[in-house]
Amino acid sequence: MSEQSSVQNPVNLRLPDGSVRTFDKPVTGTTLAADIGPGLLKAALAVKVNGDVWDLDREIEADSDVSIITKRDTEEALDILRHDCAHVMAEAVQELFPGTQVTIGPNIQDGFFYDFARDKPFTEEDLAVIEKRMHEIVARDEKITREVWARDEAIAHFTEIGEKYKAEIITDLPANGPITVYRQGNWKDLCRGPHLPSTGKLGDAFKLMKVAGAYWRGDSKNAMLTRIYGTCWTDKKELKDYLHRLEEAEKRDHRKLGREMDLFHLQEEAQGSVFWHPQGYTVWLQMEKYIRNRLQEAGYVEVKTPQLLDSKFWEQSGHWAKFRENMFVVPDEIPNTEEEGPILSGEGKLMALKPMNCPAHVQIFKQGIKSYRDLPIRMAEFGCCHRNEAHGALHGLMRVRQMTQDDAHIFCREDQITEETVNFCNLLSQVYNDLGFPEFKVLLATRPEKRSGTDAEWDLAEKRLEDALKETGLDYGFAPGEGAFYGPKLEFHLNDAIGRTWQCGTLQLDPNIPKLLGASYVGEDGNRHTPVMLHRAVLGTLERFIGIMIEHYAGKLPLWLAPTQAVVAPIVSDAHGYASDVHAKLKAAGIRAEVDLRNEKINYKVREHSHAKVPVILVVGMREAEDNKVSIRRLGSNDQTVMDLDEAIAALVQESTMPSGNA
Template identity: 55%
Template sequence: MSNAVSLTFPDGSVREYAAGSTGRDVAEAISKSLAKKAVAIALDGELRDLSDPVSDGRIEIVTRDDPRSLELIRHDAAHVMAEAVQELWPGTQVTIGPVIENGFYYDFKRIHPDSGEDWPFTPDDLPKIEKRMKEIIARNKPFTKEVWSREKAREVFAGKGESYKVELVDAIPEGQDLKIYYQGDWFDLCRGPHMAATGQIGTAFKLMKVAGAYWRGDSNNPMLTRIYGTAWHTQEELDTYLNILAEAEKRDHRRLGREMDLFHFQEEGPGVVFWHGKGWRMFQTLVAYMRRRLANTYQEVNAPQVLDKSLWETSGHWGWYRDNMFKVTVAGDDTDDDRVFALKPMNCPGHVQIFKHGLKSYRELPVRLAEFGNVHRYEPSGALHGLMRVRGFTQDDAHVFCTDEQMAAECLRINDLILSVYEDFGFTEVVVKLSTRPDKRVGSDDLWDRAESVMTDVLKQIEAQSGGKIKTGILPGEGAFYGPKFEYTLKDAIGREWQCGTTQVDFNLPERFGAFYIDQASEKRQPVMIHRAVCGSMERFLGILIENFAGHMPLWIAPQQVVVATITSEADDYAREVAEKLRDAGLTVETDLRNEKINYKVREHSVTKVPVIIVCGKREAEERSVNIRRLGSQNQTAMSLDEAMAALIDEATPPDVKRKAAARAAA
């Protein structure tokens, strides 16, 4: 066939088609039913319109149930939302509407027809827009594409009063096509691609919220209204997503933090935590747990909080990270004595200084230095989010200085620690991914080759040792500028993923600071430096735990473990005795001897998420028994005081302490 196009299909077969054939032509040539299901094509992995001509390469026919079509569904839903808004409120200007994680948004400028003033959308407008969107989808108008000249695009959009679109047209680089997509009579400037028709969007969508947004994200520009939406393949997927959002809202650690009296934030200290007594107790319980896990393996150290900028210049952070550092200039008696200091944003440069202090022999390696270091990083105010994103936080940071030959064993040791910690908190679904060399990096290719080779082998061992329970993967180009790294992502009780632990190989800092050890041949050798974190930010990890357990914390880490409440004042002395015995055993216990009904007391302590409420009345005092009520349960269990003591002491014992006790007993 002359002037033919050669296409390779997923099964490896190769077929030829006439020049100018479109993706739809190819789908119809395979089968009419496939052509009806098709929404796009993928040519050499790139999604294209069905109407686009094909060229030599690998082709896939993308149907609506293909995972890749989800982005198209959301993209098309955004366009339909914009059409619905302009049908309902003519004169509204449409600006930008991209696909985002789990959905889409569009920014609009609406002017009130009577006052001529800004007329932002409100949540009350969303049901009207949704209803009109469904009507537009039911019309099933085809998406068609035209390519316009810059002059035509400017003229048409200016004629419609779409000044923001004119600005977008002017911003498109010379030589790039200006694509206009129609759905029926309505059209917009868009890169594409789109599905074949609006009907393929389906009705599994929902408009979620409205928010203010500056044009192009610049506070000097006009304020627009942003409407967010979500869209999915099926109603079942949409319902699942909405249920997760509703559950996430109930589990929001900020709300639970208030209810449980754990912490608060205020404007005078943006991005830093005001820990209350109960919250600080839980924080310190987590730190104590991690300290025990590191005992006899790491040396716990403490590097200075404030250091001269010269150290940060040597480390490279001043050049790479200066805008995110808190800095202060200290004036000396003479202007020449002025010095610039910075609050540390990370612990690693300080740990290199500690390693360098005194000569190190290869026999001393690996040297493992750990620190629960308080660090500060400037985050934009809009990015702050409770404990999850703060400006001051504590890292469970450690650095291992080892020989090249020890690197693999150390990475495996760190992996075992990280997975064991997560399992102690109930996280069993973990993904470990290797991030490889980025475009901008330091160090020779030989060093990167060696490090990536070792970590690839370690990744295989991690998966093999877990029996396939731990999923692994590669993140090309996502490594740190100084070396490759493992990223540990865990899944919580409602299926959300959280990236927490990291293991990062670094051959940059030891070289910059001239760190070395003496090898077997009495020669100076540069050590490999491995950065590792298990929880990452202790504050963030606690936020994750609070949301994962919905405030129903395991007894061993709960901020308030037991309340002993009385039914009658005749049991007050016995309640005090029960509480004292539990305190002597190491539990945190309060008594509630108020002259209130027991159901009122139980409800009140349930709001603050106390895991165990021990109820004592006259009968319990006489029999030296107790009734135990568990958070979230309407039932109560009667048992003797001795039985209750033994059960609660066992439950309040941290898992690592239990393991050690079991090991000693077995020995």
């Protein structure tokens, strides 16, 4: 440890363990790491200074809280590694393909991309060549250094070397801000950083994934660029695991399985809206029935509200200013028999398809006088909503324009917030466990930049929600700035079978919309008070959650949820009569069963129904008919179990019971 008690302006650096190292002059992260130990110096990637990540060779000039970032600091390390991987890819591209311009190359989930301007677009065949050169650049262990340039100098330099996109980026940057350039060997790029000390620190756990087209700055009026996507991880095992997850995800793609299981389809003429087939709608109805049962057990009342509402409700609630561009808006027209066409009802009156249910639920709450004794009121609706999502953002069931939410709003007093939050978290835990997602993460999302209400109201709302969350006993983290515009919220992120995370459930504490829409109740003091509204959903949207379920189970849905629970397949035509009797008894017992009397071999029938993800196949022949038995074959197994028919039916009935206990 380096301590200089006699120096005039020492720099005191406090480490995560609370210890302080004192230096007699400004010190770099590299020097600090070396002072702590050679092992840390070797592993060091960057330094965190008062919460900001810096390059290791940047000097720390004042007393600070610091920590050295290594690959063990997964999130921060990955951010730096992926950023550097994009730079190494750009260097490789410009070495291999002179004249190519680099534009922007940000990190994205699980990786990075870089957009390139080139007369001849890159193809998938180019990726292997570029990736090979990237490994060579890593092996060269090129030193990476940060430089601060004058604005005019930077513009002139990048213009001179033919990098017009970089020059344009600099021109659009704030005039008084620093222009930082990172030099990587003989290659350089405009960048804010931070970066690794050298390319050798990157390692070899990266892979280029695909190419795509992209407009400069996302504007179709601008030039088309070529985007190269890549992924990068801290080591080869993480990379291998990620590639395995991608392979599994492709096998489990709900769009592919949806076709194989004949569940649903989508088509151009109804962008973002789902055509549910009989099999798929059976799954839908089962999910809706299950969550309805859980809501009834939890004391919710169910309502139904209009899809088309006057724009004034959305203006009053604040949604109009926030979501107007994502709403489907139509004029309120009166049919006119005259040739001039329809007439607007009122001057410029507009209606909107609801993107959410909350303003409509407030209208129900406002009917009649509510007392403090009436609260809480837990108002649920399987409300059909519409959001004008961009065509390019639509993705099967996961991102749609027409959706149905398991939505509810709890109108309560302030002293009921904690209890209602605890109750909701218990409900959500039960539902996720029932559906096969026992593990989930909770994040408290705080105030966004654009919001309703005062800072004091937000301070209070965030404190109340965090206090309530503490009462649940659940571990939680924070999502700064990710709250709803009207209040803070809890986000519930579940994990699926291949390790992916999905944000589904939410609880949003809203003191603003009830006030904006004039909702009130009579308090114990006889005065009018504004209720707190808790917006909450467990599944989110049924479409998306069903998509998640299909992928989580790879189409092998639990028996209670499977659209066809059992198929009776006779081996020979002489057993058709017995097969039909078995089918009838299954149906009478409430099992969703079919009988396959086609003149096909039994192996063909088993293979076809297995491909359609039917959980149970009951194979019957003359021996089973004579003994009143069935041979049961489970999806994913080659084994068969012979059982007495009545015993088999009783077992299937028990297994197919909905988790909430209501068939």
